Amino acid sequence: MDISVVIPLYNEDESIPELYAWIERVMNNHQFSFEVIFINDGSTDNSWKVIQSLKSESEHVRAIRFRRNYGKSPALYCGFKAAKGDVVITMDADLQDSPDEIPELYRMIMEDGYDLVSGYKQKRYDPISKTIPTKLFNATARKISGIKNLHDFNCGLKAYRNEVVKNIEVYGEMHRYIPYLAKNAGFNKIGEKVVHHQARKYGSSKFMGLNRFVNGYLDLLTLWFLSTFGKKPMHVFGFLGSIVFFIGFIAVIAIGVNKLIDLSNGIYHNLITDSPYFYIALTAMMIGTQLFLAGFLGDLISRSSSQRNDYQIAEEI
Numbered sequence: 001m002d003i004s005v006v007i008p009l010y011n012e013d014e015s016i017p018e019l020y021a022w023i024e025r026v027m028n029n030h031q032f033s034f035e036v037i038f039i040n041d042g043s044t045d046n047s048w049k050v051i052q053s054l055k056s057e058s059e060h061v062r063a064i065r066f067r068r069n070y071g072k073s074p075a076l077y078c079g080f081k082a083a084k085g086d087v088v089i090t091m092d093a094d095l096q097d098s099p100d101e102i103p104e105l106y107r108m109i110m111e112d113g114y115d116l117v118s119g120y121k122q123k124r125y126d127p128i129s130k131t132i133p134t135k136l137f138n139a140t141a142r143k144i145s146g147i148k149n150l151h152d153f154n155c156g157l158k159a160y161r162n163e164v165v166k167n168i169e170v171y172g173e174m175h176r177y178i179p180y181l182a183k184n185a186g187f188n189k190i191g192e193k194v195v196h197h198q199a200r201k202y203g204s205s206k207f208m209g210l211n212r213f214v215n216g217y218l219d220l221l222t223l224w225f226l227s228t229f230g231k232k233p234m235h236v237f238g239f240l241g242s243i244v245f246f247i248g249f250i251a252v253i254a255i256g257v258n259k260l261i262d263l264s265n266g267i268y269h270n271l272i273t274d275s276p277y278f279y280i281a282l283t284a285m286m287i288g289t290q291l292f293l294a295g296f297l298g299d300l301i302s303r304s305s306s307q308r309n310d311y312q313i314a315e316e317i
Contacts, residue, residue, distance in 0.1 A: 002032040003106060004085030004162075008039045008075030009093035013046040016093060020054055020061070023099045027060075030103050037062045038093075039079045042069035048315075055317050067314045073175040078313070080165035086110070088165050092156035098196045105159035108191060115164050115187035118150055118179055119157035121197035137176075137220075144224050145180040150192055153179055157195050161187075177223050184227045237291050245288025251281030 005023055009016065020036060027034045038051050040063060048065050055061040064078050076090065087109045091097040101119065108117045134154065141153045154176045168181045179190050255278050272278050 001035060001085045003027070003034040003087050003089060003102065004083035005034065005036045005089045005091065005099075005102070006039065006076065006079035006083055007036065007091060007093050008041055008072050008079065009043065009047060010041045010069060011043045011045045011047060012093040013043070013050050015095045016047060016050045017054065019093060019095055019099070020058075023102070024058065024060065026099045026102055032103075032106070035060055035062055035084065037064070037079050037082055039063070039075035040065040041071065041075045042066045052317065061317075063317050064313055065315045071173060073170045073173055076175050076178075077170045080168075080170065083162065083165060086162055088160045088162055090156060090158050090160075096198050097157040098198060101157060101193070101195045102159075105157075105193060108193065109159050109161055112191070113189060114159075114191040115161050115189045116179060116182050117159045117191045117193055118152065119155040119195035120150075120152045120192050121155055122151075122194055123197060141177065141180070141220055144220055145177070145183065147179055147183060147190060150179055150190065152192075153177060155195070163187075173219050174223065176219060180223060180227070241288045241291030243288070244284050244291060248281045248284030248286075248288060251277060251284065255281065 007019070016038070023034075023036055038061070040048050040051060048063075051061065051063045055063065062082065064082065066075070079090070080088065087106050089102055089105060091099070097119070105117050105119075108114050134152075138151060138153055142148055142150060145153075147153075158178065160182075164182050164185070164187050167187075168178065168185050170178060170181065174181060182190065255272055255275055259272050
């Protein structure tokens with residue numbers, strides 16, 4: 001199979017028929033063998049009924065329905081797992097991504113040899129509450145990830161070699177950083193294509209700019225730490241713990257020496273425990289010890305959880 005199109009969606013019943021008809025027209029015009037995989041992320045409208053209707057009319061439609069809303073990353077994870085095409089295309093269901101870009105994205109993967117090609121929406125039709133956080137987010141992501149040639153990490157329109165989606169794990173809200181995940185997995189040929197961005201035709205955006213920027217920033221720090229220190233976390237926590245413990249230990253010695261000086265001068269009424277520095281030093285030693293053990297356990301346990309990507313699928317067609 002040439003192409004798998006993976007489309008995560010939440011309450012997009014108005015746009016789904018038009019989007020699928022557009023995709024089918026493009027595929028037939030270029031004689032691609034294809035499948036379209038809709039991931040219904042717990043929609044509360046008629047999205048699933050619309051998808052079932054499309055399935056009854058076309059053999060190219062596949063779909064997964066979550067019992068509740070999990071988010072875009074879980075939807076992509078399940079879509080990637082199901083995809084069979086040599087090239088996997090992702091796009092949003094709101095008609096802001098143009099299926100007319102698919103043939104060129106396919107060519108860049110198959111002929112130019114890219115592992116991943118990300119869309120770049122130079123001219124956007126989003127509100128300012130979304131565009132400003134997006135620019136800040138992308139600048140930060142370029143700096144931390146080292147992928148200097150990408151201007152829009154979070155563009156929903158992307159193309160992947162099948163091998164890429166089978167070897168990366170998208171969880172939490174890491175869909176924003178799929179190029180970074182691919183790079184960390186050893187897929188280094190990452191390209192970009194300027195794509196057409198259309199104004200939303202139906203409904204409203206499901207993502208608010210400020211919230212997306214804050215969550216994206218935290219996720220980026222997590223991904224940076226895991227990619228840098230995830231295999232050897234003691235390189236950072238051991239270093240910090242050693243410094244804090246050493247400072248506390250030196251402070252305790254200084255307090256002890258000061259007490260000995262007092263004793264040598266016949267001053268007996270000053271107790272070590274009377275000094276606030278004693279408790280500061282003791283606290284520093286305790287924190288230093290805890291940094292060896294506690295700082296990274298939560299995230300490592302989360303990454304090792306067998307249920308991290310266990311999503312309740314109500315139905316599959």
